[in-house]
Amino acid sequence: MAKSPDTATHARRLLALLPLLKRGETIPIAELAAAVGCSPAEAAADLAALTMCGVPPFTPVDMIELDIQGDHVTVYIDPPGLDRPLRLTVAEARALGAALDAAGYAADSALRRTLASVSGGDASAADLERTVRAGAAPGGLASLYATLAMAADEHDKARITYLTGSSGRLSERVVHPWALVNRSGTWYLVAFCEGVGEERVFRLDRIRSAERLGVTFPPPAAVPLAVIPRPDELPVAEVVFAPGASLSEARTWPGATLETRPDGSTLVRVGYQTVSWIARRVAARLGEAEVIEPAEVREAVRALAAAMVAERR
Amino acid sequence: MADATERLVNLALYLASTPAPVTALECRTAGLGYPERQDDAAFLRMFERDKDALRAAGLVIEVVTNEETEAYRVDAAATFARPVELEPGDLAALRAVASAFADDPGFPFRDDLALALGKLGSAGHAGPLATSELSATEPDVQGPRARTIAEAVQTHKSLTFGYTNARGEEKSHAVDPYGVFFREGVWYLTGRDRDADAVRTYAITRMRDLEVNASRPHTPDFERPGDFDVRAQERLPFQYGGPAVSAQVRFEPDVAWRAERLSRGQGTLETLGDGSALWTVEAANLTALASWIVGEGPALHPVGPPGLLDALVSGLKRVVASHG
Numbered sequence: 001m002a003k004s005p006d007t008a009t010h011a012r013r014l015l016a017l018l019p020l021l022k023r024g025e026t027i028p029i030a031e032l033a034a035a036v037g038c039s040p041a042e043a044a045a046d047l048a049a050l051t052m053c054g055v056p057p058f059t060p061v062d063m064i065e066l067d068i069q070g071d072h073v074t075v076y077i078d079p080p081g082l083d084r085p086l087r088l089t090v091a092e093a094r095a096l097g098a099a100l101d102a103a104g105y106a107a108d109s110a111l112r113r114t115l116a117s118v119s120g121g122d123a124s125a126a127d128l129e130r131t132v133r134a135g136a137a138p139g140g141l142a143s144l145y146a147t148l149a150m151a152a153d154e155h156d157k158a159r160i161t162y163l164t165g166s167s168g169r170l171s172e173r174v175v176h177p178w179a180l181v182n183r184s185g186t187w188y189l190v191a192f193c194e195g196v197g198e199e200r201v202f203r204l205d206r207i208r209s210a211e212r213l214g215v216t217f218p219p220p221a222a223v224p225l226a227v228i229p230r231p232d233e234l235p236v237a238e239v240v241f242a243p244g245a246s247l248s249e250a251r252t253w254p255g256a257t258l259e260t261r262p263d264g265s266t267l268v269r270v271g272y273q274t275v276s277w278i279a280r281r282v283a284a285r286l287g288e289a290e291v292i293e294p295a296e297v298r299e300a301v302r303a304l305a306a307a308m309v310a311e312r313r
Numbered sequence: 314m315a316d317a318t319e320r321l322v323n324l325a326l327y328l329a330s331t332p333a334p335v336t337a338l339e340c341r342t343a344g345l346g347y348p349e350r351q352d353d354a355a356f357l358r359m360f361e362r363d364k365d366a367l368r369a370a371g372l373v374i375e376v377v378t379n380e381e382t383e384a385y386r387v388d389a390a391a392t393f394a395r396p397v398e399l400e401p402g403d404l405a406a407l408r409a410v411a412s413a414f415a416d417d418p419g420f421p422f423r424d425d426l427a428l429a430l431g432k433l434g435s436a437g438h439a440g441p442l443a444t445s446e447l448s449a450t451e452p453d454v455q456g457p458r459a460r461t462i463a464e465a466v467q468t469h470k471s472l473t474f475g476y477t478n479a480r481g482e483e484k485s486h487a488v489d490p491y492g493v494f495f496r497e498g499v500w501y502l503t504g505r506d507r508d509a510d511a512v513r514t515y516a517i518t519r520m521r522d523l524e525v526n527a528s529r530p531h532t533p534d535f536e537r538p539g540d541f542d543v544r545a546q547e548r549l550p551f552q553y554g555g556p557a558v559s560a561q562v563r564f565e566p567d568v569a570w571r572a573e574r575l576s577r578g579q580g581t582l583e584t585l586g587d588g589s590a591l592w593t594v595e596a597a598n599l600t601a602l603a604s605w606i607v608g609e610g611p612a613l614h615p616v617g618p619p620g621l622l623d624a625l626v627s628g629l630k631r632v633v634a635s636h637g
Contacts, residue, residue: 008366009424011321015370016431037415037427053322055330056343081329081387085432086371087394090467092429095422099410102447102495111403118394118433129544131466131537133494134420134447136547138574146402149409152441163571168611170567180409182417182445184498205574225444284608286600286628290635302636305629308607312626 013038014046014053015086018079021050021066026074040071047073055080090128093119098134102182104141111142135185138205145180147210148189152177157215160189161208165277170208175200176217181227188227192220201227228255234271237278238292241266245288253281267292275300283308320346325367325387334377334384371432394432407433408440419448421460421500449498451518458517459493459500465525466490469533472504474523476515486515489535492543503546505535514546549579549594551601560602561616564590568612575609591616600624 005013016036020027033043047068054063065076088096096115097107105112107129116125151158161172175191178199182188187204241247243264247256256270268289272278279300282289291298323345327335337360341347347356364374364385373391377384399407411430414420448455465472472490477483490504491512500517526534564572566588576582580594596602599618603625606613615621 005424007317007321008369010318011325011366012370012428014318014322015325015367015372016428020431035431037424037431049319050322052319053326055323055326056345058344080326081331082326084393086392087373088429088432089369089371089425091369091422091425091464092371092432094463094467095425096407096429098422099414099420099426100407102414103406103410105406111399111406114397114399115433118397130542131492132463133492133543133547135495136544136577139576139578140570140573142406143402145409146400146406149405149441149443150402152443153405153408163568168568177441179442179444180413181443182413182447184449185447185495208570223442280608280610283629283632284604285632286604286607286624287631287635298636302633305632305636308610309626309629309633312622 010046014050015082017043017046017050018064018082019085021064021073021075021079023075023078026072029068029071029073032073044068044073088115088119090119093125094128094132097125097128098132100142101133102135102185103145103187104138106142109142141187141204144204144207144210145187147212148177148204148207149180151210151212152179155216155219157194157213157217158191158210159213160202160210162202163206163208165203165206167276174213175202176220178220178223179225180204181225183227190223190225190227192217199224229271229273230255232271234273235294236269236271237294237297239268239270239282240290240292241268241285242288245285272297276304279304316346321363321366324363325370325372328367328372328374328385329387329389329392331386334375334386336382336384340385397433399433405441409443412440413443413445414447417445417447417452418456419452420445421456421458421463423456447495447498448500455500455517458520458523459495461523461525462490462493462500462502462517466493466537468530469535469537470530471507471526471534472502472523473526474515474520476521477519486513488513488515489537491537491541492546494543494546496547501546503543547577549577549605551596551598551605552579552594554597554601557595557597558599558618558620560594560596560599560618560621562592562594562602562606563614563616564592565612565614571609596621600628603628 013036017032020032020035029043030040033040036043047066050064051066064079067074097112100112119125148158157174158177159172159174161170163170174194177189177191179190180187181190189202189204191200191202193200247253247258247266247268253268253270256268259267261267275297278297282291282301283305291301324340327340327343327345337357340360341356347359368374371392373388374385375388407430411426414423414426417423446452462472471487473485473487475483475485487507488502488504489507490502492503494501501514502517503512503514506513569584569588569590572582572590572592576592576594580592583591585591599621602621603615606615606625615625
């Protein structure tokens, strides 16, 4: 069950509802709930609470008159004095800044500057930027994010140029953008790829470019949102890490199981989608890690490292 | 008697609609919901808390002093937002991040985000499907703690907490919080450790018994250094360790576009005549940079200093030897 908000937070939500109530309108309660970030049941309770509010002398014409019928509310009076949206508070400006950090919008982006201009006078944008940071998204991500968000919202096909991590090759694909998924700060696009006729997951920082095609795709009945495959669905490699080697990178070794051995080394069992992917991860440890099995991965690691040494002769 | 929430809404409506500023006494007797048998001191404390709550909701309350009596009303010019026109892509991006973080307890500011979107008129439309699991572990712990710390950063209030470091050592800390940041699944606090008298960074996942100094809530406990910038914490994996040296990495023309993505604002980028990108960046650990080059490859090459090339080649030779 969701935790009840404290009085001040609850009052903020009621005050946020007021400007959305326009005299003469009948509004779906679900729409109001979405607008203030609560459930329709909570919004209905809030609307009922608002009917008990008003201004002195609290005669019937001074009260907020609403008629709640089922999942709609009809508004009979403009809320006195608070019929327009309030400026953003410090907390709200901070929330927007943090969310946009995570999507790659730099502090000096046009969108961030626009939002700063509608924040309250005590919400110093510069101060918030220097003190709160919800992620350093890769550079150049914001416009890509916006394009794909629009395409997903409008069910518009997109053409993307994608760098496949395992092969290092760029490929052009027409996709149906279904969803944007964030895992530990990294954004992924879940999409149907027309070229392979199946759903695929694309890391946003490996998408070089994206353009909307203006061609509608049918929305899927259900969208699989597991962007990282379950370890039990993948082949498993056994990799031994030298004593003292860092293994804290959840992104580098997702879903791995670790076993400390008597000599201080760590045996890691990790699922992998492609041999080339895990070979590069192991080679990047520059001798701290050794694949025990399977032999095919072990050989791929040796071949990759040998080729890179040969490049530099 | 109205409940506390209704009293706050009544007070907001009263202060917003009154043609002339009203005194605390007028508010008390106007039927807004203040308890009738409350003593004067208790009423004034409640009235101050109510005004603070309304300010936190975004109302700017104008105070008019006249012959030692204060009167109040909403400053409409400072309170209401002016309409903003957002580009369709920006609007879709805002809706996507709001949708993603709305149900993610690891995002500390999700309630504020929903209210902000409502004020911008960007809510009421579901937006694209988006989800998030920001925190790699304990999102129900990390999110609220990060929110508490961000609030303490904003109000300049000191924190105390127990902490278990990477070596398993436990210690209590008193810290003046300067900033809070997120990196790869974990939220961090940066601030001045009062005992060490030095700026330190702490993983929120390693804290316990986090407390904000509750005494004198409206009085700052410390001044943050004017040059503090939490973005300086956003270093790449090879930028931790000893003294930094300048290093250069070349991106082949086919992957030159990745240089902006991967550099994350660190160092400088230059496009060479053949279309390659040359990245000059500070590195504190050349072996870690060599590892990063291999991991982010192919088509990335070390250019200098010589120690970087040595670290790369000797490391790769160790890989060949151990897998031979």
